[in-house]
Amino acid sequence: MKRICVFAGSNVGSHIEYLAAARELGHALVRHDVSLVYGGARVGLAGALADAVLAARGHVSGVIPAALVAKEAAHEGLPDLRVVSSMHDRKAMMADLADGFIALPGGWGTLEEFFEVLTWAQLGLHRKPCGLLNVRGFFDGLLSFIDHSIDERFVRREHRSMVIVSRSPDSLLERFDQYVPLVVPKWIDAPAT
Numbered sequence: 001m002k003r004i005c006v007f008a009g010s011n012v013g014s015h016i017e018y019l020a021a022a023r024e025l026g027h028a029l030v031r032h033d034v035s036l037v038y039g040g041a042r043v044g045l046a047g048a049l050a051d052a053v054l055a056a057r058g059h060v061s062g063v064i065p066a067a068l069v070a071k072e073a074a075h076e077g078l079p080d081l082r083v084v085s086s087m088h089d090r091k092a093m094m095a096d097l098a099d100g101f102i103a104l105p106g107g108w109g110t111l112e113e114f115f116e117v118l119t120w121a122q123l124g125l126h127r128k129p130c131g132l133l134n135v136r137g138f139f140d141g142l143l144s145f146i147d148h149s150i151d152e153r154f155v156r157r158e159h160r161s162m163v164i165v166s167r168s169p170d171s172l173l174e175r176f177d178q179y180v181p182l183v184v185p186k187w188i189d190a191p192a193t
Contacts, residue, residue: 001032001176002034002035003035004035004176005037005095005097006025006037006038006101007109008039008044008103008105008110009044009045009107010039010045011043011044011045012045013045013105017135017136018135019045019048021135022052023049023052025049025102026052026053026058027056029053030057030058035058035059035061036053036061037094037098038050038062038094039062039063039094040063040064041062041068041073041074041075042074042076045105045106046106049104050078054077059079060078060079060080061078062074063094064082065083065084065085067086095117095120099128100131101129102130102131102132103133104135105138111142114130121162123186128181129175130162130163131163131165133169133172134165134167147160153188161182
C-alpha cells in the first residue's frame, strides 16, 4: 500500500475520541509509510487527519471540487491540492490515486463515498481493500444493518469479508497489507431476464 484514501467527517462529532482517532490514523499512515488521499478540507475530522499526517512529515493529496473550496474550507497547507469540477470527478480521482479506502466516522458524504468504493469492489471494478475505523463503536449499527442485508439475501454472506473493521489504525493497516480480494459473483441467485 502506497496511498490510502480516507473518507472522514467535515465535523468533529460529539466525542473527543473521534478527533483523537483521526490524528492517530494520520500518525499510523506515516509510520506505515503510506500517503494520505482525502477530500481536501481543512475542517472536521478530515482536516485533523491531514494536519496529523503533515505534522509527522507524511505526504497528503487533497481532492476538492471548485464549488466546495470555500464551503469546505480547502486546506491551503497541502503540498498537493487538486481542484476538480465536480463531486463525481473528486471521487473518481481519489479512487484512481488510492490503493485502499478507509472510512472514519462521518455523515452522509462519508458513508456514500465508502459504499460507492465498496460496491465497485463487489462488482470487481477494483481489488482494493475497504475498511472502517470503528471508533467508539460508531459503525456498530451500520455493521448490524449489513448483516441484516445478508440475512435478507440482498448481499452475499461472502461479501461481508470485504468490509475490514478495526478499532485500531495500526491493526486496520496491517489487515490491509494482508488483504486478499474476494472473487465470487455478486448475485445470490441467477439474475432474472
